Amino acid sequence: MASAQTALELKDIHKSFGDLKVLKGVSLTANDGDVISILGSSGSGKSTLLRCINLLENPSQGQILVGQEELQLKPGKDGNLIAANRKQLEQMRSRIGFVFQSFNLWPHKTILENIIEAPVQVLKQPKAEAIARAEQLLEKVGLADKRNAYPDNLSGGQKQRVAIARTLAMDPQVLLFDEPTSALDPELVNEVLAVMKGLADEGRTMLIVTHEMRFARDVSSQVVFLHEGQIEEMGPPEQMFNNPKSQRVQDFMSSHR
Template sequence: MSNLPLLELRGVGKSYGAHRVLSGFDLRVSPGEIVSLIGPSGSGKTTALRCMNFLERYDEGEVWIDGQLLGYSGTGRAAADCDSEARVDEVRHPVSMVFQQFNLWPHMTVRQNVMAPLVLGKKMAKDEARTLADLALGRVGLSAKADAYPARLSGGQQQRVGIARALAVKPRLMLLDEPTSALDPELVEEVLQVIRSLADDGMTMVMVTHEMSFAAQISSQVVFMEAGRIVETGAPEPLFNAPETERLQQFLKPWFNRSLTPRAQVIP
């Protein structure tokens, strides 16, 4: 594993009008790392994730992707200081995103959904895009559904298409925003299984999740946020088994109470 970060955030902040939703956010993600963002609703997890590929314009600090500053060329952080869309696309080229609500086009087949970012976004020839789409669908176990429309798929299958679409562009870093939280409980595991297999293949990921056991098992680093700030961060074992802050202890309590697994055995 290289020590050069693939993604680095330094003092990143973001406001919506007078409402400061992200402050002083620092993160270093090396190739092959899996980072989980956890925290209560409204703590800024999605905002932080979206700033990592400039789907949200951060207005303080710096986001670096593979050694390049994302979104701005100078020191100004106003809307007028933003780089051109073409430049932003160039810098975030290694990054792709998986959304909570899948965001599939209902009028397109599964294959067309996976091809869309390649053909429309990356201007790839259709034959080549089709080959990559079919490879990605194979990777998530959905080759047989390539010609189906999303409405004919279960939620778990739809999210696996969402993951295939993010994979088809051959990213080096994937951002996942609560990829299983829109699913019925019995469909969660098939999606976690796909994410686990990507992790096994060495994919670098930053994931917002409420699946604490999964985060504990898969992450190299866990970041606990509240009110737009990082409260506690570290490796999963100490963070889950011996949280330092009262706030994290309080946040984890319902999960420990719900869990049937004895506390000492949570971390494999």
């Protein structure tokens, strides 16, 4: 069997906000088809790590590779790393899909317009092709009937499913999910998790910051536990949920049963 290709590699990522060190040397590799859930207490650096991957936050040091390509970085004025090549950053960002906690949909555009915007503007896809793909994706997330609706007419769960469809329209190599269900009412969480589980089953490469323990256990190939900006422990879900080596992970898991 051919060995899995590396989809994303983080090497020794550090991030400080002033004197506060949020990430203290995180290294992580996701191969094609990996689903990596990132767990940890509030303030452990989970969301910051995700945001450093596509420079929504500028890391203080470290290396980021998407596939075999390293993101070219240089020190900025404040000492944090910034993109050395704007064009390369934009090109790499189009390969990394990011699903936010707060949907980030354009309120003045219809659902269909939200989804086709980036493929047409960034990938220069013909509009008819982008629309056909958007309709397929809306079907996939169970919202084909909402193509002409506006975000304000949708529930939080529906908005998040649209946000996922919009991310998929760019056909990214890696999907990043930052607490995608934490802003949702409890009864809407499962409809979003079901879409994400479907993506995992398709073999999509995903990094997911989540509090949904059962979901993390069911869909992950690897679970990473962050504590105070470092990886405390990582391993397959069976190990991390049933038999973690670290006392801190044991305590966390038992308090989230």
